[in-house]
Amino acid sequence: MSERRRRYDEDDVRVRPNPRGSRPRTKERPAHADAVPALVVVVDRGRSTCLVEPGTDRERTVTAMRARELGRTGVVVGDRVGLVGDTSGRTDTLARIVRIDERRTVLRRTADDTDPVERVVVANADQLVVVTAVADPEPRARMVDRCLVAAYVAGMRPLLCLTKGDLRPAEEVLRTWAPLGLDAVVTSRGPDGELLGLDDVRERLRGRTSVLVGHSGVGKSTLVNALVPDAGRATGHVNAVTGRGRHTSTSMAALALPDGQGWVVDTPGVRSFGLAHVDPEAVLSAFPDLLPGEEGCPRGCTHDEPDCALDAWVAEGRAGAAGPARLESFRRLLAARRGEERDDERERHRGREREQ
Missing domain, CATH: 3.40.50.300 (P-loop containing nucleotide triphosphate hydrolases)
Incomplete structure (x- = not known):
């Protein structure tokens, strides 16, 4: 007599667990009120070396990694952070960075x-x-x-x-x-x-x-x-x-x-220092003696064009005796921001090349 083929029903179906976890997603995140404050002193290949209680007899170095809940927020040297997990500083231990404090600069x-x-x-x-x-x-x-x-x-x-x-x-x-x-x-x-x-x-x-x-x-x-x-x-x-x-x-x-x-x-030695993110007005703010002179500038003035009001401001002596040299320095900084060299700088380079 041939063996009767077994029929399958829903009890035979194996339900695979949700690979992202069975808990429902929530926007609420733990407060981590007990997080240990620390200073980031080195960041290398996803690991941060943090200093806990610096300057005390309990000072210790803790290795930590960024918690997933921080998203794409990067950790950099100088950050003040909050750590959870093993913060003892023992060898082969790893803590988590769960908070990055607001940066002063x-x-x-x-x-x-x-x-x-x-x-x-x-x-x-x-x-x-x-x-x-x-x-x-x-x-x-x-x-x-x-x-x-x-x-x-x-x-x-x-x-x-x-x-x-x-x-x-x-x-x-x-x-x-x-x-x-x-x-x-x-x-x-x-x-x-x-x-x-x-x-x-x-x-x-x-x-x-x-x-x-x-x-x-x-x-x-x-x-x-x-x-x-x-x-x-x-x-x-x-x-x-x-x-x-x-x-x-x-x-x-x-x-x-x-x-x-x-x-x-x-920091490691650098070959260049890109300034694509810098606005010219932010540079001018570093020159308080020139800043009031921009009120007469045309709209959208780049401060390095014939109609720039800064020239008249300086010519009238309203920027002080050092005004002309300060304006030249300011415009040299703007040229550097654009990746350009002013004529005097080019001539200086040519002179050094001729000497060699």
């Missing part, structure tokens, strides 16, 4: 002047230290100008730090930015190889969170290692053929100055 850049995507460099910094060498490699005025624009727009205090002052008189370089009234410090190598001028640098950094930005090879990591002896930032040399430095620091890191005097954020 945000330093941004774009990859180039045509890229509309802003990239946050660092959060909650007070001061942008533009590091450039007076020689070897040659100072690049347009790069410095771009960093100054970014500092003004971010509401940060700019500081110009000239390194390798033993190779060339620093005054020759400082003349370019004298009309801006920038605060500046100079470091150099002494006869025994020691780094001179550190006391002046420490005085400008005291009590602040300062981010250091500059081209590769200008001595930025050397400066950081002198300020923070146990930093261990990699240093390199300048290529004798191209005149450019080799990237040595490959990650960004916030480092505490000795005796709680402040923080420095060391």
Whole structure:
């Protein structure tokens, strides 16, 4: 007798669980009132190194990852965050970043002047230290100008730090930015190889969170290692053929100055500093002596055209004795923002090429 074929019914159907979870979705998120406050000091490949209770005997380093509930909100060095999970700091433990506090300041850049995507460099910094060498490699005025624009727009205090002052008189370089009234410090190598001028640098950094930005090879990591002896930032040399430095620091890191005097954020050397996100009015706001003069400008004035009212404002002496030089500096910053060089800068480059 042949075996009767079994008939299947709904009891035989296996219901697969919802791969996204069986709980209904909700827009409500946990408050995480018990989240532990921390400071992000390093971000590397999706992992953040956070400092919990800095400056106390309970200070510890915790590795954390961004919680899914934060969405696409990125975590950057300098962020003040809230952690949940294992915040003991023990080896092979991982916490979650569930909250990013409101940022006081945000330093941004774009990859180039045509890229509309802003990239946050660092959060909650007070001061942008533009590091450039007076020689070897040659100072690049347009790069410095771009960093100054970014500092003004971010509401940060700019500081110009000239390194390798033993190779060339620093005054020759400082003349370019004298009309801006920038605060500046100079470091150099002494006869025994020691780094001179550190006391002046420490005085400008005291009590602040300062981010250091500059081209590769200008001595930025050397400066950081002198300020923070146990930093261990990699240093390199300048290529004798191209005149450019080799990237040595490959990650960004916030480092505490000795005796709680402040923080420095060391960044990898950059080739460019895109300003596609910057509005010209934001640059003008950094020139309070010129700002009232724009009231007479035609609508949509770019402040670098024949009908710009700033020329009359300066000619009448209403911007003070330094007005003409300040206006020229302002327009040079606008040119740098557009990726252009003013005629005097081009001529300076040609002169250096002829000398070589």
